[in-house]
Amino acid sequence: MTDHSTQQRRTPPRPAPMDASAHATTPTPVFTTPAVFTTTPAVVASCVGFVLIGALQALYGPAIPALREEFGLSPSAAGLALSAHFVGGVAGVLLFDRRYGRTGNRRILGLSYLLMATGAAAFALAPTWPLALTAALLAGLGFGGIDYGLNQLFATGFGHRSTAMLNILNAHFGIGAILGPVLIGAAGADRYPAVFLAFALVTLPLLLCLRGVSDKTVHPTATLTPADPEGAPTAALRSVLTVFVTLYVLHVAIEAGVGGWEPTHLETIGYGAGLAATATSVYWLMMTVGRFLVAPLALRFSAQTIITVSCAGMTASLLLAAIPPLAPYAYAAVGLFIAPIFPTGLPWLHRAAPHARRAGALVIAASMAGGVTAGPTLGKVIEWSGVNAVPLLLAAASATCLAATRWLIRSTKAH
Structure with missing residues (x-):
């Protein structure tokens, strides 16, 4: 007679059935980690891009004395250049956000770099103050697209290193903000057009590094907690x-x-x-x-x-x-x-x-x-x-x- 208890002991146990409910409670990763930047030059170029937008924002202030003399402006009127830049920046952020996930990251960043370079060159060459303000608005539009676009990609593209990488990226903005006034000071405020033109030319090579930016849209996920339950109000x-x-x-x-x-x-x-x-x-x-x-x-x-x-x-x-x-x-x-x-x-x-x-x-x-x-x-x-x-x-x-x-x-x- 067969000893069923012995047979049961010798029979390899069957794998336990998959319990879907157990996996439903497993926290999801804080971030997915796709290759948003597929080459190191693309990351370096992004940091250079932030040096440039930091410099551009800081160029307007030191140029105010020359702007006042050239266009016959009051101090408050000359300050409108930076205001136009920021208005364009806000518009650039909102425009980039509307296209995020619909248009490829490379195309949007490329357009933003072109807008910023074109606006800076137009500001340098503008014959009248209204045209100069329009150019500052255009440069700001590109500025906003770059600011939001790269912050978004760095915030979602480096996994647990995203916070560290974002701090490094934004530190380069500060480098640009320090260098901008130095450049105007070295060239002289009256030569601000040459500085803005040089800025526009330096921006263009960044377009060559965009092939290292993925067009894949990254959507972060978060661990659901009692304070943030699925379907929260x-x-x-x-x-x-x-x-x-x-x-x-x-x-x-x-x-x-x-x-x-x-x-x-x-x-x-x-x-x-x-x-x-x-x-x-x-x-x-x-x-x-x-x-x-x-x-x-x-x-x-x-x-x-x-x-x-x-x-x-x-x-x-x-x-x-x-x-x-x-x-x-x-x-x-x-x-x-x-x-x-x-x-x-x-x-x-x-x-x-x-x-x-x-x-x-x-x-x-x-x-x-x-x-x-x-x-x-x-x-x-x-x-x-x-x-x-x-x-x-x-x-x-x-x-x-x-x-x-x-x-x-x-x-x-x-x-």
């Missing part, structure tokens, strides 16, 4: 996006506010004009250095942690800037702490709202709008409160950024 998503926009608008307003008002504040509290200008240059330099320094840290710490520390350090530094002996050093620290917020927040936003395809465009466009409105708004408040209140006003905005970050951490519970 639209109102909850709107709240998250609203707070992200608030964080971006305020932090860009602080960035522009320090850059614009630091020299005036330092002179008001007793520092010389030369030292005040140097301290402001150090502030921009520290912002660039900060992004390079955060890149390796982003591989070890979460975006939430980095932004929380950044906002807390930024707030403390602005409070210290109200103490005259510490002010120049405190402003430099502000540059160091504010540096990671913009590039580090984008991957977090994509994880928190993976199905809100236009979220990235919304916050980048809002940040540009914040840069445009920060100057006049802060100026009106300073007229009422006095220049000495500049660091305290900015510290209040920074504290709001910290509160917004803490709210987002509780609401998204992103990993």
Whole structure:
């Protein structure tokens, strides 16, 4: 007689049936990792592209004296060139976003580079001020497309390294912002057309590196949590996006506010004009250095942690800037702490709202709008409160950024 128990022991066990429910609860990866950039030259060219858009944004200011003389402009009228540039930038962000996923990345980036180069050349050669403003608008359109397009591709194309790569990319923007005024200063403001023409020519070779950019659309996915369940109410998503926009608008307003008002504040509290200008240059330099320094840290710490520390350090530094002996050093620290917020927040936003395809465009466009409105708004408040209140006003905005970050951490519970 056969011993059935022995037979059962000798019979190899059958594989357990696949349990679909078990796999349904397995968290999905935070990011897919397709080859968005298929060659190293494409990545390098993207960084060079960010050097150029940083330089372009910084070229208009130093050219204002020559623009006023050439076209007979008031200071406010000459400042419209940068405003036209930013208006074009916002339009470029929104236009690129509408075409993202419909038109190939190479084609859109190529068109953006061409628009920026054409606008810069037209600005240099414009015979009248209205034509110059139109050219600045055109250059800004390309600027916005490059800014949003490369930020979007870097935010979704490098997997867990996306935050680090975004900080490196945006650090190159800072390099351009430092180099732009240096070029105008070396050539002389009256030779700004030659600088803008040279800028246009340097942009064109980047078109040759676009073959290393994939046309594949990348859509990030996120681990669903109780705070972000599948089918969550639209109102909850709107709240998250609203707070992200608030964080971006305020932090860009602080960035522009320090850059614009630091020299005036330092002179008001007793520092010389030369030292005040140097301290402001150090502030921009520290912002660039900060992004390079955060890149390796982003591989070890979460975006939430980095932004929380950044906002807390930024707030403390602005409070210290109200103490005259510490002010120049405190402003430099502000540059160091504010540096990671913009590039580090984008991957977090994509994880928190993976199905809100236009979220990235919304916050980048809002940040540009914040840069445009920060100057006049802060100026009106300073007229009422006095220049000495500049660091305290900015510290209040920074504290709001910290509160917004803490709210987002509780609401998204992103990993």
